[in-house]
Amino acid sequence: MTMRLDRKLMAALAALALAPLAGAEPSDRYVQDVMKRDFHAKGQAKMDRMEQDVVQRICTASNDRPPSGLAKVLEGDQMKTIVWPADGKLLGNWKEGAKIAWSGRGMQWNEDPKKPSGGGCYNCHIISPERESAGTIGPSLRGFGKISGYGIETQPYVHGKLYNAKAYNLCSHMQRFGHTDTLPEPQIKDLTAYLLATQSPVNQ
Secondary structure (H helix, E strand, O other), rough: OOOOOOEEEEEHHHHOOOOOOOOOOOHHHHHHHHHHHHHOEOEEOHHHHHHOOHHHHHHOOOOOOOOOHHHHHHHHHHHHOOOOOOOOOOOOOOHHHHHHOOOOOOOOOOOOOOOOOOOOOOOOOOOOOOOOOOOOOOOOOOHHHHHOOOOOOOOOHHHHHHHOHOOOOOOOOOOOOOOOOOOHHHHHHHHHHHHHHHOOHHHO
């Protein structure tokens, strides 16, 4: 990671990041041990999926409540990882975005890694009135464009949030689609359009 921290923040980072799961409940450590014991690499599902990066370790160790100063610095560091489209265009095809939002395929051991993954957005969000299936881990996205605005001031936030949600909320449970190479740039553009296009079912 490339960032500058004062001594107080560095001490907090060392205490949290260098001692994995420090302060976690015994049940949390047990779950981690069981997952590492019982998960076996197969196909594209490798053992590195069991390893948390520094940000994930800090959120686990602090029960998603890291020191506010540390969180702010690390969110800034995560913001630097966002790759913005070279052409400056943040919106793609909302119809393709709908397909991605409602697709749960990809990243599993028995799937072809060369084929595009879906976003699986319905697992965590209410998205549009077209389908009833929805999760409640994340906020409802119905009418997102109507509420947040369709303009260019909203587009960077949506694109960036899809690329790396931890840049906006360090302990967000949302997938970091771009940061983890789960979705390529065109698909992130399409999802952005799905949320913001006036003609998208999300905003009907």
